[in-house]
Amino acid sequence: MFDSESPDTGDSTGGSALQVATIAAGWLLLLFVGAYLITPASILTLVMADLGVTEATAAALVSMPQVAATVIGIPVGIYLDRVEARTVVPIAAAILFAGSVGDWFAASEAVVPLLIGSRLFAGVGMFILWVVSINVASSTFSPDRRATATSVIISGYPAGYALGQVATPRLAEVVGWPGVFPVFGGAVLLVSLGLYAAVGRVSRYRTPTEPMSAVGFKKVLRNRNVWLVVAVTFLGYSLYMVFNSWMPTYLTRQFGVSIAESGTFVALFPAVGILARPAGGWLSDTVLARRRRPVFAASFAGAMTLAVAMFYSTTVAVLVSLLVLAGVFIQLQIGLMYQSVQEFVDPSAAGTVVSIASVAGWLGSFVAPVVAGELVATAGTYGILFAFAVGLGAAGGLTVWRMAESGADSTPA
Template structure:
């Protein structure tokens, strides 16, 4: 499996590069297409945004199909299917032709779900962030097309340039058929069962929102930036393509870095940086800027979006290891949709207000909301981890408030005392009293807790069935930041058997 995985990573990454190269044919060549096909500004925006629709929606079923049939067939069939819309684009002569072909061109963008579902099967969880990040570098395909397609079109025309992609797609279909893993592990759980298991979980929709912002920013800038640079800064078609390729390259390089940092550090903290950066970048871009400041703001978006893309897909297997195919599909679909709306919104705002400020400010506000949510998730995760530690610790534990009312007990408490959580919570620890210790014993115990913050020692207690046993007890006062005692935590273990054994050994 290891050797097979080593081959699948480069094969699927190259396949994604080809898919993303194909996905942005229309946006990269639109300045040339407009010379032959008359398009209004609104129509041009629809032409560039349309491939995103199927490229987003199809990611959901493609993730599921990859789990069931494997990446080999998913990539092969996708590339064969793409031959038809790509050829149709090359013979289009109207707006409606471009829309129809562009819709099915979205298959190329949906191929992203294949690798993020397939590749983690070959690697341990601690490497999933880096592996998905490396695979995600397939985004560089958009940079290759943005940089090369305008240059080639300026020499041979846009129709022959589009037809060159037919050879690329046919070649990758053949490579996947011959080199893809025919023995990839398959999962046959029905789509309905997988969706039912995840759709009510808030983590799914939070991750979808985060990817909607990070990958959506990447896609939106990729498809809209060439036209924006030409119309607002007077750049040539080739220069606009070159600068768009620079944006894509930075975001692509940042993606595996985001995955690697998430593996080595913490994906929550990486996303905090990402959304703080996107918030500030959106504010910067919302002002009328010189070309230099605009470039700085756009490159900051590229860096943050790339890091965020890598971090989000590190988090998916943290919460959904058993439904990775469906969840990867849903999250990546939301990311694609995140790239569909901004170009349309920006064009509409330009026609209504004459500038783009509100659109860029919207990016800032969405990022700010995500920043707050990721902080909330970070502390929720810390609380969940603490609860898991308490739930699985070997020693029995109970926590009381300052009025000695039990607030929490762990499973080990039930194992030792016989009282369930439902029976113990709301009661006082006195329900365990054996009667062997008198009041002075407890007075001294609580004097020590008040003066020193803790007490430890042997104490006789009674189980639910009436059996008296000896335990070793540690009581600690839990204080808040102001130094006020809020809770008391008791940890104890049954030492009756050990005590009996020691007594027996001493007697012998």
């Protein structure tokens, strides 16, 4: 059905340059996607004042695209396995851009339901671009470099969050805050054309010659290791969001740090992912000879150890240092998980399993902060956050122990 290791076309002298161009275009694409998604977060006070909404409603605007992705993720993944991924890149970017224009109109006219709807609509394009970028990174490189490529392209996403947080207030001064949405949406559309062109010229590996069949889908659903990677993804993102969402409050309540200062300190936690995510892929590919499980295990073990150390920290400087280090360990596996799950299936199911893992990751991102909040309310202490983090890390480690190795043998299970 497919050629698992040979490129579609012969390598040329410019092959490496085209591979770099493809990854660079994909990275920039996810950079602007991330910036678009996080846009409301850094201007919540303006959003609340102009729209007359509560903090909860304003904050919900940030997560609307992810909500859409969670709902449509698996069907879209199945569809992407039946079409040429390259052809949907500009279409998906156009959907996101159309949603961003809708954001601008709705925000300018203060029509909140329309703004929610346009953000949901843009989420469809966001999810397609996310899955296609990961699959392109994987299929563009040979087996000994796939995890590195996937992890590098994934790092564009946290970089986009940083860009959005920094650039949005400044852009809002020039174009008004509703105008920031189509600025980033337009950048996504423009870069998508570059990715479309680059993918069309680069040699490809692991490309199926036939779409996934109903039998192939049933094999995916029965694949124990796929579901173990999905569990790892859920737990990894849960751990990531417990720290990301609750540490600003913990710093403020326990150490008397101002809201502005705590936000700045905690921003370092996701920011280190720009380096940590590619590092995890590189370690797996180069140092560990394509073994994935040691990186997953180290990520969970390191996070557990640092959670305990943070609980006993008595100074802000020590706590923030440990938090940054925890950000490194936790994010070593983000990116690698999307490569690992593909290695357990036929390439014709790559989009499907990446979509399933992505939905699991976003579910973890939604569920874990809520559970953490309930635990704090029940226990009456923020110390329970660290116990919860240790529990997530232990569950992740147990899941990794039960999982087979995927990278060392690229034959589908």
